[in-house]
Amino acid sequence: MRxxxxxxxxxxxxxxxxNETLLDSLRSHGLTGTKRVCESGECGACAVIVxxxxxxxxxxxxxxxxxxxxxxxxxxxxxxxxxxxxAAFAENGAIQCGFCIPGMVVTxxxxxxxxxxxxxxxxxxxxxxxxxxxxxxxKPIEAVLNAAxxxxxxx
Amino acid sequence: xxVATSVVGRRAPKVDAIKLATGRATxxxxxxxxxxxHTKLVKSPYPHARITSVDKSRAEALxxxxxxxxxxxxxxxxFTTAGQSWPEPSPYDMYILDNKVRFVGDPVAAVCxxxxxxxxxxxxxxxVGYEVLPAILDYRQSMNPGAPIIHDEPESYGIYxxxxxxxxxxxxxxxxxxxxxxxADLVIEHEFQVQYQQHTCLEPHVTIxxxxxxxxxxxxxxxxxxxxxxxxxxxxxxxxxxxIHVIKPRVGGGFGNKQEVVTEPxxxxxxxKTRRPVKLEYTREEEFTIARMRHPQHLKLRTGVRRxxxxxxxxxxxxxxxxxxxxHSLTVTGNTGTKPLPLYRSPNMRxxxxxxxxxxxxxxxxxxxxxxQGFFAMxxxxxxxxxxxxxxxxxxxxxxxxxxxxxxxxxxAAGEGAGKKARVMHSCGLPECIERGSAAIGWREKRGKxxxxxxxxxxxxxxxxxxxxxxxxxxxxxxxxxNEDASFNLMVGSADIGTGSDxxxxxxxxxxxxxxxxxxxIKSGDTDHISFxxxxxxxxxxxxxxxxxxKASEDARQQIVAVAGRMMDEDPExxxxxxxxxxxxxxxxxxxQEVAMECLYGEDKKLIIGTGSHATKESPPPFVAxxxxxxxxxxxxxxxxxxxxxAVDVGRALNPDICEGQVEGAVAQGxxxxxxxxxxxxxDGRVLNPCFMDYKIFAAPDMPxxxxxxxxxxxxxxxxxxxxxxxxxINGPAPAISNAIYDAVGIRLHSLPMTAEKVLAALDAKADA
Numbered sequence: 058m059r060x061x062x063x064x065x066x067x068x069x070x071x072x073x074x075x076n077e078t079l080l081d082s083l084r085s086h087g088l089t090g091t092k093r094v095c096e097s098g099e100c101g102a103c104a105v106i107v108x109x110x111x112x113x114x115x116x117x118x119x120x121x122x123x124x125x126x127x128x129x130x131x132x133x134x135x136x137x138x139x140x141x142x143x144a145a146f147a148e149n150g151a152i153q154c155g156f157c158i159p160g161m162v163v164t165x166x167x168x169x170x171x172x173x174x175x176x177x178x179x180x181x182x183x184x185x186x187x188x189x190x191x192x193x194x195x196k197p198i199e200a201v202l203n204a205a206x207x208x209x210x211x212x
Numbered sequence: 213x214x215v216a217t218s219v220v221g222r223r224a225p226k227v228d229a230i231k232l233a234t235g236r237a238t239x240x241x242x243x244x245x246x247x248x249x250h251t252k253l254v255k256s257p258y259p260h261a262r263i264t265s266v267d268k269s270r271a272e273a274l275x276x277x278x279x280x281x282x283x284x285x286x287x288x289x290x291f292t293t294a295g296q297s298w299p300e301p302s303p304y305d306m307y308i309l310d311n312k313v314r315f316v317g318d319p320v321a322a323v324c325x326x327x328x329x330x331x332x333x334x335x336x337x338x339x340v341g342y343e344v345l346p347a348i349l350d351y352r353q354s355m356n357p358g359a360p361i362i363h364d365e366p367e368s369y370g371i372y373x374x375x376x377x378x379x380x381x382x383x384x385x386x387x388x389x390x391x392x393x394x395x396a397d398l399v400i401e402h403e404f405q406v407q408y409q410q411h412t413c414l415e416p417h418v419t420i421x422x423x424x425x426x427x428x429x430x431x432x433x434x435x436x437x438x439x440x441x442x443x444x445x446x447x448x449x450x451x452x453x454x455x456i457h458v459i460k461p462r463v464g465g466g467f468g469n470k471q472e473v474v475t476e477p478x479x480x481x482x483x484x485k486t487r488r489p490v491k492l493e494y495t496r497e498e499e500f501t502i503a504r505m506r507h508p509q510h511l512k513l514r515t516g517v518r519r520x521x522x523x524x525x526x527x528x529x530x531x532x533x534x535x536x537x538x539x540h541s542l543t544v545t546g547n548t549g550t551k552p553l554p555l556y557r558s559p560n561m562r563x564x565x566x567x568x569x570x571x572x573x574x575x576x577x578x579x580x581x582x583x584x585q586g587f588f589a590m591x592x593x594x595x596x597x598x599x600x601x602x603x604x605x606x607x608x609x610x611x612x613x614x615x616x617x618x619x620x621x622x623x624x625a626a627g628e629g630a631g632k633k634a635r636v637m638h639s640c641g642l643p644e645c646i647e648r649g650s651a652a653i654g655w656r657e658k659r660g661k662x663x664x665x666x667x668x669x670x671x672x673x674x675x676x677x678x679x680x681x682x683x684x685x686x687x688x689x690x691x692x693x694x695n696e697d698a699s700f701n702l703m704v705g706s707a708d709i710g711t712g713s714d715x716x717x718x719x720x721x722x723x724x725x726x727x728x729x730x731x732x733x734i735k736s737g738d739t740d741h742i743s744f745x746x747x748x749x750x751x752x753x754x755x756x757x758x759x760x761x762x763k764a765s766e767d768a769r770q771q772i773v774a775v776a777g778r779m780m781d782e783d784p785e786x787x788x789x790x791x792x793x794x795x796x797x798x799x800x801x802x803x804x805q806e807v808a809m810e811c812l813y814g815e816d817k818k819l820i821i822g823t824g825s826h827a828t829k830e831s832p833p834p835f836v837a838x839x840x841x842x843x844x845x846x847x848x849x850x851x852x853x854x855x856x857x858x859a860v861d862v863g864r865a866l867n868p869d870i871c872e873g874q875v876e877g878a879v880a881q882g883x884x885x886x887x888x889x890x891x892x893x894x895x896d897g898r899v900l901n902p903c904f905m906d907y908k909i910f911a912a913p914d915m916p917x918x919x920x921x922x923x924x925x926x927x928x929x930x931x932x933x934x935x936x937x938x939x940x941x942i943n944g945p946a947p948a949i950s951n952a953i954y955d956a957v958g959i960r961l962h963s964l965p966m967t968a969e970k971v972l973a974a975l976d977a978k979a980d981a
Contacts, residue, residue, distance in 0.1 A: 089242035090235020092464070094414050095496045099904035102414055130235035139230065147229035150869030153877060154710025155232030156414040156464030162233060184912035188904060190412050190465050191710050193876030194912040196869070 060123040065132030071119065079105065079114040079122055083129060090130035090159045094188075101187035104160040105129045111167040113186075130159035133166055141211070142166045145204035146197065153191030161187045165201045173212075175205060218790075219722040220932050223869040224729055226715045228462070228708070237462045240418045240434045241493060248420070249278050251482060251492040252331035254321035254338050255502065256313035259349060259571035259897030260360060263311045263320060265341035271323060274337060276330035278486045282321045283309040286481055290368045291448040293472040294539040294576065295437035295747060297685045300444075303370040303379055303538040305363050308448060308477040313342075314362050314536035315571050316897040317502040324482045324490050347571040348377070349897055351533035352510065354568035362536065362569040371538065372567075379538030382530075382546060382565040384626040392525025392560030396516025399525075400597050404513070404589040405963045408891035409506035409884070411578055412909055415464020416499045421479035422489035429483065430457045433476055436466040436707050437747030438737045444473050445480055460737030466709035467881070468577030469504050471749045472539060500902035504576030505891055507544055507567075508533040511589040515597050516560075521611045523558040528586065530565040535574040541567040544575070546626050547582030551943075552590035554620035554635075555677050556612045563626055571897055577749065579878065580942045583678060584885060588964060591674035591947030596960065604659075605951065606650060609675050616640040616925075623683065623831075633829045635683060639935070641861030641925030642675060645837035648921050649673070649859035653839035662956045666847045669854070670956025672840050674947040677833040680927075680936035681752030688757040689744040689825035690764040692721060692732075696812060698792060698804035699731040700768070705745030706757040707737040711938055712870035713753040717761045719866055720931055724765035725772075726789040727804065744825070751834075751936030754866060756826055758931035763824025771820045776807050778816075832927045832935045835861040838879075838944035841916075842952040846975060849968035851887060851953060853916035858941050861923040864933035872920045875941045879918060882945035884909045890965050 061070040073082060080103045083091045091114055094102040098116040105114045106128040133140035142165045145151070152158050161184065168175070168183045175183075180201045184194060231237040268280040286308040294302040309319060320340055325331040346360045353359060354377040363374045372381045393399055419433040429451070435441050438458040446453045463470065479492040494503060509532045516525035528549045534541040549563030578584075598608035614620070620635040650656070653671055662668035692702040702721050708714040718732040725731075735741060745757055769789055776794035777784035779802050788795050795801035811818050839857040844850075858875050865871045888908040892900040901907045926933035950961045959974035 087244065089238070092239075092414070093241075094416075095904055097496070097903060097905070100414065134234060139234065143230070143233040146233045147225050150223065150226070150873050152226060152229050152232045153712065153873055154414065154463060154465040155228070155237055156239065156710075158232055159235040162235075181912045181915070188412075188414070188909060188911060190414055190467070190881065190909065191877045192873055193878075193880035193910075193918055194915050195876050195918050196873060198912065 058120065060119055062122050062124060063126045065128055073119045075120060077119045079117040079119045082119040083114060088129050088131055092156055092159060101164060102157050102160040104163045106163060106167045111164045130163050133162065140166055141207045142169065142201065142204040145200040145207065149196050149200040149203060151192060151196040151200040157187060157189045161189065161197055169205055169208060173205060173209060177202060215932060217723050217932065219719045219729055220866055222867065224715065224719060224867055226712055227718050227729065227734065228714055239415055239462045239464055240420060240432050245420060245422065245489045247488055249324040249326065249486060249488050249490045250328040250331050251322055251324045251479065251490060252328065252335045253319045254335050254340065256316060256318045256320055258313060258342055258344050259316050260345040260347035261313050261342040262345065263313065263340060264343050266321060267339040268321065270337040271334040274330065274334050276326040277334045278324050278488065279482055280321060280323050280338065281309065281481055281485065283307065283311045287450050288367065289448055289450060291444065292539055293474060295440040295444065295471045295473065297746060298443060301542050302540055303368065305368040305371055306537050308481060312365065315573055318536060322478045322482060324486060347897060349571060351568055351570040351572065352531065354570050355566065362571060377569040378566055379534050379569055380542035380567040382549065382563060382626050385562045386621050386625060387560035389525050389527055389560050389562040393516040395524045397519045398600055399514065399516050400600055401512065401514045402593045402596060402962060404511040406509050406585045406588060407964055408508050408573065409578065409889050410500055410891055410907065411467040411469035413465035413467060413469055416494040416496065417470065417475040417503060418493040419475040419479040420489060420491045421483035423483060423487060428455050428457050429480055430459065431476055431480065432459045432461060434463050434470055435460050436470045436709050436749055438707060438739050439705055439745055440747055441473050441476060442739045445476055448477055449480060458739045460707045463707065463709040466748065467579045468581065468749065470709065471577040471747065472504060474503060497902045500907060501573060501899045505573050506578040507575035507585065509548065509585045511585065513589050513593045515593065517597055517601060519601065521601055521603055521608055523556055523612055525560040526553060526556055526558040527562045528553055532565060532567040533570050533572060533575060534567050535570060535572045537574050539574060540577045544577065544582040548586035550623040550626050551583040551677060552586040554622045555614055555675060557614060557618065561622060563622065572893055573891065573899060579881065579939050581750065581939065584943045584946065587674065587676055587943040588946040592950045592962065595951045606646065606655060606673060610646060613642055613675055614640065633684065635831060638832060638929060639863060639925045639927045640835060641923040642835040642837065644923045644925065645835055645859035645861055648923065649837040649839050649857050652919055652921060653841060653855065653857045655839065658841065659955060666845055668844050668846060668956040670842055670844065670952040670954065672948045672951025672955055674838050674944050674951065676836040676838065676940055676943045678751055678936060678940040679831040679833055680755035681831050682750045683831035684829045686746050686752055686756045687744060687825060687827045688760040690757065690760040691742040691821060691823045692764050692768055694768060694808050694811065694820040696808050698727055698808050699733060700725060702732050702734045702761065703741040703743045704734065704736045704757055704761060705743035706753045707748040709748050711748060711753065711874065712867065713757065716754055716866040716870060717758060720758055720761045721765045724762065724769055727792055751938045754934050755930050755936055758934060760824045760826040762931045763826060764822040767824055768820055768822025771822065772807055775811055776802050779810055830929045832929060834863065834935050834937055834940050836940050836944055838948045840945065840948035840952045842949055842956060844953055844956045844971065846957060849972035849975065851949065851966060851971060853883060853949060855917040855919065856945060857919040858944065859921040859923055860937060860941060861925045862937045863927035863930050863935035864924050865922045866932065866934050868922055871922055871937045874937045875920045876918050878939065878941035879945055880910050880915065882942040885964060886946035886949045887965050
């Protein structure tokens with residue numbers, strides 16, 4: 058079957074099998090920033106933004122995104138400029154192995170759209186669905202708060 | 213005093229941070245390989261059985277299936293999957309595939325096919341005949357007379373006593389333990405139990421194996437040990453080292469689980485058989501069942517003390533469950549004794565251990581490497597010893613802890629360092645760690661004030677030491693070459709598995725060569741490079757590989773000043789290299805770019821290549837004083853960690869952001885070990901909780917406040933004064949929290965994880981008593 062949607066701002070059309078997950082489709086089309094970890098919606102490493110909401114792509118069938126607007130980690134950078142969340146993660150020492158980081162960056166970028174001035178506690182809770190085994194979450198949370206400040210200054 | 217530096221010691225962003233933040237970094241499975249085959253495993257449903265037959269004909273007939281392999285298709289060469297120096301100190305008790313299975317999930321056969329779906333269907337078409345054998349599912353029964361013998365195969369070797377299921381054994385004594393106990397005013401004994409913990413690296417084990425155009429076997433694999441992996445595969449496959457090329461791409465976490473060859477051997481056999489690229493990637497369930505775990509242990513500690521608080525004798529006695537195979541069996545448990553025992557000055561010490569097989573999941577290396585088990589027991593026990601003497605636990609530790617100038621005899625007597633030189637403490641920042649950590653938590657103000665009502669507060673503490681590499685069993689080698697623009701390609705064999713070593717090693721090179729960090733182009737962990745390294749384990753990279761990079765950079769620097777001296781007509785001695793220039797005290801200078809161009813295109817052409825290798829008998833310990841504040845709900849038994857303060861002596865922080873990150877991550881894993889994480893095995897030998905929903909690691913909302921204090925007691929043998937930081941902090945949360953729970957509600961927990969059920973049971977027992 059065929060699906061068409063907007064992916065990172067561009068129209069695409071894919072030939073898929075009906076039981077294909079969005080995670081598999083993205084990775085097989087070279088969008089490997091989205092990571093396969095648990096395949097059961099427990100860890101958030103495969104988070105993407107679908108119609109303005111961060112979701113786990115391992116729990117979505119590609120068939121479900123027909124007509125949707127999908128943004129992956131590869132779509133956050135604009136015209137060669139890092140997304141403020143990406144820059145903050147890099148500058149704050151918030152990245153260790155980096156396997157969970159695209160999911161965290163996508164989740165945080167989406168969250169800051171909805172809540173531009175979050176408290177530390179709100180950031181802590183938005184990461185409830187993003188497991189990380191390296192950082193202890195402290196520096197990623199600080200990175201999101203710093204990104205919120207940068208984005209506020211840019212507005 | 214530390215040397216003034218401009219790149220070392222800075223909070224420089226990681227050299228790979230941007231590619232990781234943007235998702236551009238390529239991990240093992242992030243490449244497209246034409247014609248890639250996918251592998252699935254046939255796994256044993258029984259904990260202990262002989263394979264009587266395997267009918268693979270129906271699977272082989274399935275269109276799309278390229279190969280099916282069983283024990284009959286692999287070399288019968290006993291080996292160990294433990295990635296250690298050669299010859300490995302672990303028993304040679306594994307086969308790529310075997311005619312016997314020793315735990316539920318033990319691989320019986322492997323299928324590779326055009327798609328993962330076809331491979332999965334083929335697995336179901338393979339008929340395996342089993343002769344089911346009696347199994348040992350409680351490792352305390354493993355040494356019983358008449359117990360089933362798990363390794364009865366004649367080919368295996370290096371097993372301490374296969375007939376009694378003892379993989380490895382330790383018995384060392386310093387002084388005379390019994391005499392020391394007789395001198396004591398008080399002898400205090402306690403027992404402890406610790407569980408299986410799983411690493412849960414977010415990236416599972418994954419290997420892509422293929423033959424290159426020269427027919428060499430290439431492994432693109434998620435590993436901590438590229439060079440050991442090459443040597444061990446050559447051994448297990450009986451092919452020359454020169455025919456193997458191991459590439460470590462970005463690695464999504466290791467924590468010891470990838471200090472093993474796990475997915476590599478089967479992928480290699482299939483690639484050699486099919487002559488096509490083959491991928492073997494563990495599923496999350498396979499990570500939780502057939503990868504590796506932290507060794508469960510039963511520990512007994514016995515300590516003799518005088519009324520004045522001095523220790524006359526100290527003993528650690530351990531029974532360890534290595535599971536079905538003995539990978540890292542001797543050496544992990546070695547650290548259970550050799551890390552905690554020397555922390556306390558005592559003239560008499562004994563360390564005794566049996567490491568036994570059981571028909572259970574495989575234990576292996578895991579961050580801390582035996583020390584978390586040992587420190588949980590030792591640091592709760594020492595709290596109780598202090599209490600028996602009526603002393604504040606902090607003051608008791610200050611009285612007895614190891615000091616600068618002391619010698620650690622224990623680590624030279626047992627474990628991996630056995631037979632090696634005794635460790636002298638050239639640096640010890642523990643007193644400063646204790647002072648600053650206790651001030652940060654508010655030890656004096658908070659201690660002994662649990663409050664009233666259902667939620668009680670308490671504070672507890674512990675002290676810790678680790679090592680910086682395996683003393684006498686490390687080698688690292690680095691090379692760098694100079695380019696036209698005064699950039700340098702740096703090649704190291706170490707594996708940055710998320711630890712930040714690509715960054716700290718680049719900082720060392722940039723510092724010595726007087727260039728900005730972005731002038732160092734690092735490539736790490738590729739066995740075809742001019743480099744060598746034992747790998748990323750034992751907290752070795754900053755100290756061992758760091759020194760090799762320091763030497764290589766100094767070698768290049770010497771060559772640079774020789775050329776610059778000729779160019780300026782100055783004596784090379786006394787020339788300074790800094791800020792991209794070489795300058796003399798007479799005010800002359802040339803840029804490094806001019807030196808590079810002179811070398812490559814001038815009169816005396818010569819490529820500047822610096823090399824350095826480093827091996828040492830030293831392994832200076834970092835030290836930690838950790839403090840925990842907890843809240844215990846006496847109605848539910850729930851323990852909420854409020855704050856963890858970690859004051860850590862790292863010698864010199866090469867990059868404070870990276871040091872803090874290592875500590876904070878280790879604390880998070882240690883919190884899970886303390887409170888929530890446990891692999892549960894059912895009566896049939898099956899893992900009952902093989903997913904994140906049922907195996908609880910700490911998530912962001914669960915985290916307490918983390919306060920990290922970097923103490924810099926410069927280590928004279930380390931690069932720029934550095935020693936290690938990666939593992940040590942994982943040892944602390946379990947004992948610090950157990951001690952804090954006692955301060956809050958007066959119960960002593962000796963078993964991990966400290967679940968609400970155990971807290972409530974202990975509160976009930978206390979109320980009954």
